[in-house]
Amino acid sequence: MMTRYPHNTRILVATDCIIFGFDGEQLKLLIIKRNFEPEEGNWSLMGGFLHENEDLEVGAKRILNDLTGLNNIYVEQLGAFGKVHRDPVERTLSVAFFALINIYDHDQEAVKAHNAKWFSLKEIPALIFDHDEMVSMALDHLRYNAALHPIGFELLPEEFTIPQLQKLYEAIYDMQLDRRNFSRKILSTGLLIDTGWKNIHSTTKKAIMYRLDKVKYQKKFYAFWNFIPNPNPNHG
Amino acid sequence: MMTRYPHNTRILVATDCIIFGFDGEQLKLLIIKRNFEPEEGNWSLMGGFLHENEDLEVGAKRILNDLTGLNNIYVEQLGAFGKVHRDPVERTLSVAFFALINIYDHDQEAVKAHNAKWFSLKEIPALIFDHDEMVSMALDHLRYNAALHPIGFELLPEEFTIPQLQKLYEAIYDMQLDRRNFSRKILSTGLLIDTGWKNIHSTTKKAIMYRLDKVKYQKKFYAFWNFIPNPNPNHG
DNA sequence: AAAAAATTGTGTGCTATTGACACATATCAA
DNA sequence: TTGATATGTGTCAATAGCACACAATTTTTT
Numbered sequence: 001m002m003t004r005y006p007h008n009t010r011i012l013v014a015t016d017c018i019i020f021g022f023d024g025e026q027l028k029l030l031i032i033k034r035n036f037e038p039e040e041g042n043w044s045l046m047g048g049f050l051h052e053n054e055d056l057e058v059g060a061k062r063i064l065n066d067l068t069g070l071n072n073i074y075v076e077q078l079g080a081f082g083k084v085h086r087d088p089v090e091r092t093l094s095v096a097f098f099a100l101i102n103i104y105d106h107d108q109e110a111v112k113a114h115n116a117k118w119f120s121l122k123e124i125p126a127l128i129f130d131h132d133e134m135v136s137m138a139l140d141h142l143r144y145n146a147a148l149h150p151i152g153f154e155l156l157p158e159e160f161t162i163p164q165l166q167k168l169y170e171a172i173y174d175m176q177l178d179r180r181n182f183s184r185k186i187l188s189t190g191l192l193i194d195t196g197w198k199n200i201h202s203t204t205k206k207a208i209m210y211r212l213d214k215v216k217y218q219k220k221f222y223a224f225w226n227f228i229p230n231p232n233p234n235h236g
Numbered sequence: 237m238m239t240r241y242p243h244n245t246r247i248l249v250a251t252d253c254i255i256f257g258f259d260g261e262q263l264k265l266l267i268i269k270r271n272f273e274p275e276e277g278n279w280s281l282m283g284g285f286l287h288e289n290e291d292l293e294v295g296a297k298r299i300l301n302d303l304t305g306l307n308n309i310y311v312e313q314l315g316a317f318g319k320v321h322r323d324p325v326e327r328t329l330s331v332a333f334f335a336l337i338n339i340y341d342h343d344q345e346a347v348k349a350h351n352a353k354w355f356s357l358k359e360i361p362a363l364i365f366d367h368d369e370m371v372s373m374a375l376d377h378l379r380y381n382a383a384l385h386p387i388g389f390e391l392l393p394e395e396f397t398i399p400q401l402q403k404l405y406e407a408i409y410d411m412q413l414d415r416r417n418f419s420r421k422i423l424s425t426g427l428l429i430d431t432g433w434k435n436i437h438s439t440t441k442k443a444i445m446y447r448l449d450k451v452k453y454q455k456k457f458y459a460f461w462n463f464i465p466n467p468n469p470n471h472g
Numbered sequence: 473a474a475a476a477a478a479t480t481g482t483g484t485g486c487t488a489t490t491g492a493c494a495c496a497t498a499t500c501a502a
Numbered sequence: 503t504t505g506a507t508a509t510g511t512g513t514c515a516a517t518a519g520c521a522c523a524c525a526a527t528t529t530t531t532t
Contacts, residue, residue: 002273002325009288010246013318013329037238052245056318056329080316080331082249082292089238093249093292093329095316163480181520183481204479205527399509417491419510424489440508441498 012092015059016047016131018078018138019067021103022155024164026120027171028103029135030067031127033115038089039128045135046116047094060097067114069107074100074154078138086130096134098141100154146172149221150191153212161199161207162186191216248328251295252283252367254314254374255303257339258391260400262356263407264339265371266303267363269351274325275364281371282352283330296333303350305343310336310390314374322366332370334377336390382408385457386427389448397435397443398422427452 019030034044046067050059057075064073078096086092103118111117119125121139126132146152152168153160166182186192193213198206255266270280282303286295293311300309314332322328339354347353355361357375362368382388388404389396402418422428429449434442 004326005248005285005328008248008285010248011286012241012244012246013249049241049244050247050318053320055320056316077315079313080292080329082286082331084289084291090240092241095318161480178520178522179480180482180522185519202479203529204477205481205529207480397509414491414493415509416493416511421490438508439500440506441500441510443509 012087012090013050014047014092014094015050015056015063015097016045016081016094016134017060017064017067017075017097017099018045018135019064019099019101020138020142020155021101021106021118022168022171023103023118025167025171027155027168028118028120029124030101030111030116030118031124032067033117034128035115042128043125044128045096045131046114050095056095057097060095060099064097064099064101067110067116068101069110070101070105074151076141078134078141081130081134083130094130094134096138098138100142100151102155102157104157143172150189150212150217153217159195159197159209159211161209162192163207189216189220191220248323248326249286250283250328250330251286251292251299251333252281252317252330252370253296253300253303253311253333253335254281254371255300255335255337256374256378256391257337257342257354258404258407259339259354261403261407263391263404264354264356265360266337266347266352266354267360268303269353270364271351278364279361280364281332281367282350286331292331293333296331296335300333300335300337303346303352304337305346306337306341310387312377314370314377317366317370319366330366330370332374334374336378336387338391338393340393379408386425386448386453389453395431395433395445395447397445398428399443425456427456 021028021030030046031043032046034040034042046063048059048063048066050056051062054062056077060075060077061071061073064075065071076098078098080093080095082093084091086094124135127135142151146169152165152172155168156164162183163179165186166177166179169182170177191213192210195209195211197209199209200206257264257266266282267279268282270276270278282299284295284299284302286292287298290298292313296311296313297307297309300311301307312334314334316329316331318329320327322330360371363371378387382405388401388408391404392400398419399415401422402413402415405418406413427449428446431445431447433445435445436442
């Protein structure tokens, strides 16, 4: 029995998290100001090295918990970033994870302790290494997947109104959507349950609060949606 | 300036390739019979360790070229597989790559030399490590993406007929499609160029040979298609 | 107290696309 | 010449998409 593969180089493996949140108006990204070398003082995704006996997703969730105090975060693996010189200190392969959190749920003290801050998409500063590329890929992933799967709900509180949901989609796609068509589409999926409550925070007509039907959500995750109006109606 | 990150474990990084081909009737997977330990004699995806100064995709293409003799293979990264004990010898992180090739284009001698063989999807033997999971994920990826993007063409020769393309889609989705509706949909994309030739190999009516309009292909890659009839017509 | 402003809920009609299905055409074999 | 098989094109009803109008609710203003 072999105990090692001979003659091969072992390299460092890290995990970086692209963390999206929604404040009701804008889509935001949570990043940290590094207080360690290299690139100390510059902005970076939250990340860390993988532990010796730790699975990838476990490592990502440990890092996310560390920063936000949250445990049940929606994460998907984005992929591995392995360019030889992406880290100037030593070759490091990073597995990027895409995370969606409810921005009002997290531990704000932990975020402060890590020198972390939420940035609107259009105000994100330059990031270290290849983190800009990771963010860009994560945003594409979000736009691509939110049009086909009901993942947007991960960014909202348990109970939400249709206008809130619409604002989220408008923020994700940076476009205006028709209120009436959006409402019809979203209700026709049958994924929303009327809680019987109304949004008491509104200053005008109080919108109905809904919650996600989690059973149907699981079943329909792969049934294709199309929330975003077809950008190219006549396949020209 | 630092030269190494202290106190962190370095691990082996490998690449495994999930290689799909289409023989005109069936979708097939190319796998190898291992002639080295561990798991010698068992079936496995084609893979190998990443070289010291090699980028991930370069490593995958090196491995693909090694097996098939081909250079311009369509590859996408599927993701990193990093479970602690996925390789019994030593912890190894594998980055899986999804590859589509024209089955009649490759170097059959090289394939034989590697003890490799094409298997129909329904006849794939059990594979080593977590390779079954990789194949399953790759197949999901293919089904998911072929419905939205024109990647299916990667599996066909430069010139092909609409009935051939239809058979490919039927193989991918393991379902029958309506000839007339399929033809209408595919032609309405404007992605196909009539070469003026006809399929001389046919024994009955010779179908028109088309080729892909590569300029439009690039432009339309992200314009959503929907080749597969809606599985769930009334979003119920 | 009534009107205005803002926001939310629901409806209508036109058009393009979809999916089910029929018929005409081309090629080879019997 | 006829039959068998495969290919190309057409029709039509049902549906879904999109543009748009109107009614209802709540707070603020007059």
